[in-house]
Amino acid sequence: MKASAARILVLHGPNLNLLGTREPGVYGHTTLQGINEALTALAKELPVELRIVQSNSEGALVDAIQGAIADCDGILINPAAYTHTSVAIRDAIAATGLPAVEVHLSNVHAREPFRSHSYIAPIAVGQICGFGPDSYLLGLRALAGRLGK
Numbered sequence: 001m002k003a004s005a006a007r008i009l010v011l012h013g014p015n016l017n018l019l020g021t022r023e024p025g026v027y028g029h030t031t032l033q034g035i036n037e038a039l040t041a042l043a044k045e046l047p048v049e050l051r052i053v054q055s056n057s058e059g060a061l062v063d064a065i066q067g068a069i070a071d072c073d074g075i076l077i078n079p080a081a082y083t084h085t086s087v088a089i090r091d092a093i094a095a096t097g098l099p100a101v102e103v104h105l106s107n108v109h110a111r112e113p114f115r116s117h118s119y120i121a122p123i124a125v126g127q128i129c130g131f132g133p134d135s136y137l138l139g140l141r142a143l144a145g146r147l148g149k
């Protein structure tokens with residue numbers, strides 16, 4: 001019998017809906033839709049199934065993470081600014097018991113000092129940053145590998 005594909009929740013945090021439309025000097029010209037299309041194409045190849053959510057609200061992100069307990073095998077997350085502030089998102093990911101990979105477009109360690117601290121990294125499988133949209137694709141490959149796909 002053919003094994004079913006791993007299911008991955010992809011989460012984009014606050015302001016990432018603005019990608020490609022504001023501050024291209026920092027975050028590039030690729031839109032969030034472009035990133036999601038690239039992730040969807042890679043997901044077909046691996047193969048894995050994706051559920052993609054973007055929210056500007058911490059509570060909505062926590063709800064989506066809790067929802068993953070029922071029907072996902074892993075989490076790929078760019079928590080955006082909540083990376084540096086949110087114990088709630090960290091606790092929610094830890095509570096799922098699911099492997100999570102943290103990704104960032106920019107190299108958070110080469111920017112303002114406050115961006116070097118992540119509440120998420122200690123409970124993540126790993127952190128990938130600085131490769132622009134490719135951070136997401138590298139993260140998806142890494143997570144799929146961790147899930148045996």
Ligand code: CA2
Nearest residue numbers: 015016018019022023080081104105106
């Ligand atoms: O580099 C990343 O992916 C970040 O997660 C992006 C966050 C930032 O707070 C993190 O330190 C690093 C900010 C996302 C804001 O996205 C925008 C996109 C276009 C215009 C304005 C903001």
